[in-house]
Amino acid sequence: MVGYKSKLVEQIRLPSRAQRERALEEAGYNVFNLPSDDVFVDLLTDSGTGAMSDEQWAALIRGDESYAGSRSFEELESAVEEVMGFERVVPAHQGRGAENVLYGTLVSEGDVVPNNTHFDTTRAHIANQGAEPVDCPVDDATDPDAEGPFKGNFSIERARAVVDEYGAERVPVVVQTITNNSTAGQPVSVENTRRVREFADEIGATFVIDACRFAENAYFVTQREAEFSDVSVAAVAREQLPLADALVMSGKKDALSNAGGFVATDDERLYERCKQRAILYEGFPTYGGMAGRDVAAMAVGLREAVDEAYVADRVEQIQELASMLESVGVPMYTPAGGHAVYLDAGALFSHLDPEQFPGQALVCELYREGGVRGVELGRFAFPGTDRPELVRLAVPRRMYHREHLEHVAETAAAVLERREEVSGLEIVSEPEMEEIRHFTATLEPITS
Numbered sequence: 001m002v003g004y005k006s007k008l009v010e011q012i013r014l015p016s017r018a019q020r021e022r023a024l025e026e027a028g029y030n031v032f033n034l035p036s037d038d039v040f041v042d043l044l045t046d047s048g049t050g051a052m053s054d055e056q057w058a059a060l061i062r063g064d065e066s067y068a069g070s071r072s073f074e075e076l077e078s079a080v081e082e083v084m085g086f087e088r089v090v091p092a093h094q095g096r097g098a099e100n101v102l103y104g105t106l107v108s109e110g111d112v113v114p115n116n117t118h119f120d121t122t123r124a125h126i127a128n129q130g131a132e133p134v135d136c137p138v139d140d141a142t143d144p145d146a147e148g149p150f151k152g153n154f155s156i157e158r159a160r161a162v163v164d165e166y167g168a169e170r171v172p173v174v175v176q177t178i179t180n181n182s183t184a185g186q187p188v189s190v191e192n193t194r195r196v197r198e199f200a201d202e203i204g205a206t207f208v209i210d211a212c213r214f215a216e217n218a219y220f221v222t223q224r225e226a227e228f229s230d231v232s233v234a235a236v237a238r239e240q241l242p243l244a245d246a247l248v249m250s251g252k253k254d255a256l257s258n259a260g261g262f263v264a265t266d267d268e269r270l271y272e273r274c275k276q277r278a279i280l281y282e283g284f285p286t287y288g289g290m291a292g293r294d295v296a297a298m299a300v301g302l303r304e305a306v307d308e309a310y311v312a313d314r315v316e317q318i319q320e321l322a323s324m325l326e327s328v329g330v331p332m333y334t335p336a337g338g339h340a341v342y343l344d345a346g347a348l349f350s351h352l353d354p355e356q357f358p359g360q361a362l363v364c365e366l367y368r369e370g371g372v373r374g375v376e377l378g379r380f381a382f383p384g385t386d387r388p389e390l391v392r393l394a395v396p397r398r399m400y401h402r403e404h405l406e407h408v409a410e411t412a413a414a415v416l417e418r419r420e421e422v423s424g425l426e427i428v429s430e431p432e433m434e435e436i437r438h439f440t441a442t443l444e445p446i447t448s
């Protein structure tokens with residue numbers, strides 16, 4: 001059992017309905033363009049939005065800002081080694097910086113990279129290298145009603161088909177994302193990670209784990225994988241992560257920080273190559289684009305993430321939100337993920353064509369109704385795919401309380417009440433790079 005008492009508070013307010021209406025229009029019906037002061041409960045992302053602990057704030061003060069040889073970096077190295085089992089660490093300003101360092105080193109033009117499901121920045125980085133990202137989720141991953149314990153797993157069968165089609169020499173890297181963010185935050189079993197290890201060995205590929213939510217994943221493993229029912233979250237992480245050759249990590253997720261990321265590996269050659277690229281794009285390899293104080297806070301956060309009581313409370317809060325939403329009849333992806341609840345906008349707005357972005361329409365309605373900000377992860381965010389029209393409500397770590405979650409459930413219930421009145425959206429302007437259009441594109445309601 002764990003709880004929190006407040007040491008610092010920040011006031012939030014719900015703008016009037018007219019203000020929300022105006023804000024939405026000014027944002028081009030894209031909630032990424034909303035000022036945060038106009039948002040009441042912000043479930044846009046769990047990335048870098050959590051509350052740091054008093055221990056992390058204390059670490060900030062003690063942070064070492066030395067350009068080279070920073071003590072804070074040594075603290076990070078020892079935390080990574082202890083918690084994740086890797087000795088070599090290349091810090092970066094955030095997860096995508098680490099992705100650039102690692103995939104820029106490992107992936108070349110014409111390569112094909114299988115992943116259980118590529119997260120959007122991962123997909124964009126692989127594409128940016130001139131390579132092709134291929135998703136290899138298990139069969140029931142995209143079925144919002146299937147009840148599997150590990151719907152985030154990597155399908156070896158699909159990855160093998162990719163290798164058969166392109167040849168092993170074009171598949172230098174295999175990635176497993178835990179938990180599987182783009183498949184509704186579903187967990188990956190340790191058994192599946194072992195099989196990916198064997199598969200990577202078989203085809204001579206480097207095995208990368210995207211470890212952004214490794215602690216939440218480890219908690220699910222202790223709950224759902226029989227072999228680990230009596231094992232601690234920390235021990236599961238130490239079993240699962242070292243199966244990979246390298247990790248790519250965003251400190252803004254399970255390192256409980258507001259900034260940062262890193263690559264970790266035990267491969268000396270890969271480490272040296274990553275360091276060179278990091279100097280080019282991130283900074284000297286003992287700070288990697290972060291302030292020393294942020295490195296120090298991230299080191300503390302990594303250890304806190306595998307605290308049994310913390311992570312149980314964290315994952316159970318998401319399950320609490322899911323059951324509140326379920327009790328008011330909102331369709332959603334089941335089971336709930338580790339960091340977010342994913343609403344099924346396709347089922348909720350069955351009167352809308354997928355081309356009319358029902359997911360984005362739901363995002364707009366949640367804001368209009370209750371100042372709640374979520375994010376679309378359907379066809380707007382992932383053009384050209386036929387993934388389910390999901391809306392993610394990601395819960396920041398250690399930030400909101402039950403009353404906030406209740407407000408979200410009431411808001412969703414009110415939208416559900418008037419679902420028939422909701423119209424679809426069309427894109428007015430979009431950036432050149434389609435893979436990341438949902439961050440900046442603007443839309444408008446379809447009026448006819």
Ligand SMILES: *Cc1c(COP(=O)(O)O)cnc(C)c1O
Nearest residue numbers: 094095096119121181212250252
């Ligand atoms: C957030 C995330 C990233 C990128 O990390 P940033 O810190 O946002 O740049 C990569 N992979 C996954 C699975 C993520 O969730």
